[in-house]
Amino acid sequence: MNLGMILIWLAFICGWGATFYSINYYTASNHRAKMRWNKLEMLCTACITLSSFILVIQLLSVNASYEYVFDHSSTDLSWFYRISAFWAGQEGSLLLWTWATLVMLLLLRYIGHTKELSETRMIDITRIVTMMVVSVFLILLVIDNPFSAYRILPSGTIEATNWNPFAILYDVPYGQGMNPLLRNPWMAVHPPVLFLGYAAFTIPFAAAIGNLITKDSRWTLVARDWMRIAWLFLTLGIGLGGFWAYEVLGWGAWYWTWxxxxxxxxxxxxxATAYLHAHTRTKHGEYGFLAPLLAVASFILVIFATFVTRSGIWASVHSWQDFTTEGLIIAIFLIMLTGSSVFLLAKRYLEDEDDKKGTATD
Structure with a gap:
């Protein structure tokens, strides 16, 4: 039985269930729906956490019956690189990103200013939007399941399946191992640091959406710290990537190329840097429109960066070179994200302009 695959499917069901009940609670103030929302959110986090642990075990043991393990792990790799193989491919890196976002969503509920604001509509929207983002990631995980496994058909043909967790696995004796360019100590830190930064951008974005809908100025109490975390991890990720590129690729003795x-x-x-500067003035009543604009734009640009990496449209040493269903879903998500954000921002801008005119008239 392919437990990892089952857990991914369970996470998908729980994630979308949590999204449904969260919207139901917000629109109808159904407190039973809120209880189910909280439970399903926790279950989703537990499923993704456990599936991540299972994937690490399979990579360490080089269980090459799993397609992802076959592609990225091998017995000649040290344990250091076998663990790093977790984020060496599309499926594993997406699983890491999803897990990090869910953990941050969990922290959002129980730490910092969120505890004080837990009963506000703004926090409800922040959590709902974050869960909606996670739900999109879960669609991608179901399609590109990191627990896709090889099975042998009655005809003798070997194929990979990502939908049948009860298929008898074909015993693959070896894995082909990690891409030689990735066999570098920087591989252990650069990708996970970058994905932690990407995940942290979700919270300021969701809080900004909460502000645009509710006009609750306390959104900055939530967004500020998470944007600092996102900025810190992204800064470290970009910097570490520069050192890695200098060491492996050369790039004419430069740490950076475009x-x-x-x-x-x-x-x-x-x-994000612009937002952190703008935030310092929001307490004085300034940048009431610019601050949420920058928070929203930062996350949209993160998704755009993901599309650049995973679509295969742009030639890059970082990107996967084929346009897949995953790339199409990310493109659709990016369009919907941009469209809905522009609508909310335009609505807020027009409302602010009307308020200014009303104040001037008075």
């Missing part, structure tokens, strides 16, 4: 993936990760860093 590689599409590099550039697309730098842009949200710029908007």
């Amino acid at each position: 590689d599409p993936v590099e550039t697309s990760s730098l842009i949200p860093w710029i908007t």
Whole structure:
């Protein structure tokens, strides 16, 4: 039995269930729905955590019956690189990103200013939006399941399945191992640090959406610390990537070249930096529109960077070179994200302009 695959499917069901009940609670103030929302959110986090642990075990033991393990782990790799193989491919890195976002969502409920604001509509929206983002990631995990496994058909053909957890696995005696370019100590820190930064951008984005809908100025209490965390991890991730590129690729003795993936990760860093500067003035009543704009833009640009990496449209040493269903879903998600955000921002801008005119008239 493929327990990892079952857990991914359970996480998918729990994640979408949590999203459904969260919206139901917000629209109908159904407290039973809130209880189910909280429980399903916890179950989703538990499933993703356990599936991540199982994947690490399979990578360490080089159980090459799993397609992901076969592609990225091998017996000639040290344990150090076998663990690093977790984020060496699309499926594993997405699993890491999903897990990090869920853990941050869990922390959002129980620490810091969120505890004081837990009963506000703004926090409800922050959690709902974050869970909706996670739900999209769960769709991608179901399609590109890291526990896709090899099985042998009655005809003798060997194929990989990502939908049948009860298939008898074909015993693959070896794995082909990690890409030689990735066999570097920086592999252990650069990708996970970067994905932790990407995950942390979700909370300020969701809080900004909460502000745009409710006009609750306390959103900055939530967004500020998470944006600092996101900025810190993204800064470290970009810097570590520069050292890695200098060491392995050379790039003419430069730490940086305007590689599409590099550039697309730098842009949200710029908007996040701008947000952190703008935030210092929000307490004085300034940048009431610009601050949420920058928080929203930062996350959208993170998703755009993901699209650049995973779509295969742009040639890059970082990107996967084929346009898959995953790339299409990310593109659709990016369009929906941008469209809905522009609508909310435009609505807020027009409302603010009307308020200014009303004040001037009075």
